[in-house]
Amino acid sequence: MVPLNAYLAVGAILFSIGIYGVLSKKNGIIVLLSVELMLNAVNINLVAFSKFGLYPNITGQIFTVFTITVAAAEAAVGLAILMALYRNKATINVNEIDIMKR
């Protein structure tokens, strides 16, 4: 039996990769995908806990159904916003998205 810690470790690694992607990537689409990667880490955790947690039950899987739904909606809206931005500025490079001064 693969222990729970192994799954949690995979989740933690994916989560940190996602954080790195959000912080360092320049392309807007890749930043959105990094956020999805972080949400995937959450899903691994939830499903693993629904099998191995202190009180294992199906709720974790149901939670995952909802997070996947929301993630898809968020990705769609994020991409639409990028499209609108691209129409006006012809770039989706995050570095150039800074007309408002700090």
Added chain:
Amino acid sequence: MTDLLHLNWGLLAPELTIVIIATVITVADLVMNDKGDRRVFGWISVIGIIIAIYFTVNQLNNPNGVEYLLNNTYRVDSFGSLFKLIFLVGTGLVFIMAINYIDKKEIKYDGEMYYLLLTALLGAMMMASSADLITLYIGLELLSISSYIMAGMKKNNLKSNEAAYKYVIIGGVSSAIFLYGASYIYGLTGTSNIIEMASRLPNAYHGDYKFYVYLGSFMMLVGLAYKISVVPNYMWAPDVYEGAPTPITAFLSVISKAAGFAIITRIFVTLFVPLVIAVDPKTNQQMTFFSHELALYLAVIAALTMIVGNTMALRQTNVKRLLALSSVAQAGYILVPLATLTVVSVNNIIFYLMAYLLMNIGVFTVVTIVNKDAGTEDIRSFAGLYHRSPLLGVAMTFFLMSLAGLPITAGFIGKFNIFVGALIEDAYWLAGVMLLTSVISYFYYFNIVRQMYMRPGHTEAPLRVAYSLQLVILLTFLGTVLIGLLPNVALDFIANNLNINDMFNLGITK
């Protein structure tokens, strides 16, 4: 198996009203031809909101106490109903602002704007009236996604696009962080119901899982921090507030923030307060989890938020950025009662949010009028406002005084209560920071006042204000001053209607 048809769906009346109005508007928007005047949708929404307020007020005096549906995925309790009143009144006022603001040239799809405001409101209401993490999360995302879209509604405006993009990324990352924390708490408790979670969490805490309890609660709070724009997650606020259409900025700064406080207070108080009361069976001592670490963490972010918000606001010349940072600072003040928890803390939070609703919506209404007239968002657009429209100038002065926390305004009473609450709990340093940063805030608030009275404007022509906007300003002005003069009316209203035990109580179902 529960028979869904026999449940008391009447409990959902306020939410259902909003859903029905939103559906009607969507369909009507499709049917109506492109040239049609969609402002009528705004008025329909206002009527719907008034009906929802009626239902919510009825639920306030519920003799049955707490009632819930389906294992607390939806519940009616006094805490949630009071917050719902704040959301409903706030959104109603935002609607009246939006009806006058929306310009077909800037926002082509104005019908969708009304529809999205309603769904955002629905999300906020669900965030206040559930004791289930899944419902709370979906409500949060409904509010967030509607807000992302509304922030980007000025499609041809690059600032608006950028605001929406920044908002969607920060929001997505924050909700991932929140969920990652929530997944650990779920792993320790095996339920999504936060009242059950609260009863199982102490076991996990002294069963070698301290690390995960800390990690989970910390990450949940960091993730939710973006909704109320406090320190780890406040950087988006100036950009998003500047880029979004002004009524949406008002919505984000008032309703979205109040909803953030609703969910944070709900999770924080319900989930973590029982950890204080629980006694460690091994050593027979009270556990110090809440009263030390978590409260300290909250106090530190409250202090940092007040300092950062107020000092950064000093340098701003764009009025919407200035108000964004001022609302960051205000969130810091509202966090103080949570960090120094007493029996009346939740009352203080709700009272301050009510005052904040009135004064901030008032300020944003005036900003809408002035900026639209001047065609710029620079602070100099306020120059000579008093001479152009004395009443508007006086009202704005009162709103700013209230935000600064000066006497005879609602903001003063709210701040004073919070301040006293911090002193009672011996958090002198926190009270000190609050006092000091309030003094700093006078500089930038009075900069606007100085522009209005002392600086000559580019024109002396009287400013024309639409009747509906006059109504909003009148209502918020009266509210700000009356609550300032007779605070007991509002304080008693909250005290009579709020039963804090509701939050720990599973409640009954029919």
Added chain:
Amino acid sequence: MTLTGQYVAFFLFALMAITGGVFMINLNKVIHMVLSIGLSFFGVAGLFVILHAEYLAFVQVLIYAGAITIMMAMGTMMTHHATAEVLPRRKWHTFLAIISAITIGGFFLYGIYKITWPSEMAELNDNNVMAIGEKIFTNYVIPFELASILLLVALVGAIVLAKKEGDE
């Protein structure tokens, strides 16, 4: 600890999930990045199968590996056709990003390594889909309906924002 088939499968899928993520960081072309993250999503779906969450594995493949990856690939083609990710000019920024990601990940891994969980597990094997469906349509029907409104909002919003002006 014996090397069972489950271990082998776990290592394979975990490797897929993590290498997909790592490739996403290191590849140069945006479209390759999108495809590599698709690999990562497939790996996660495999992990779900090992965890007896077959339904979620299907959903994962359909929505993440299918819909989201394809949507993002389309988005890439429509916006930045065949352009390479510019090499980072802000060295410090990348450095800080690496440090913070490693710190956060290391902190999590340390905690995970330290704490052992009880090895008992739920019997979720039989009628997994049925249990999920039953719970969603009874206990979680309110968030479910709310999620449907959320999807509608996302649909309307995405169309409104991405629509080309002057279409009619």
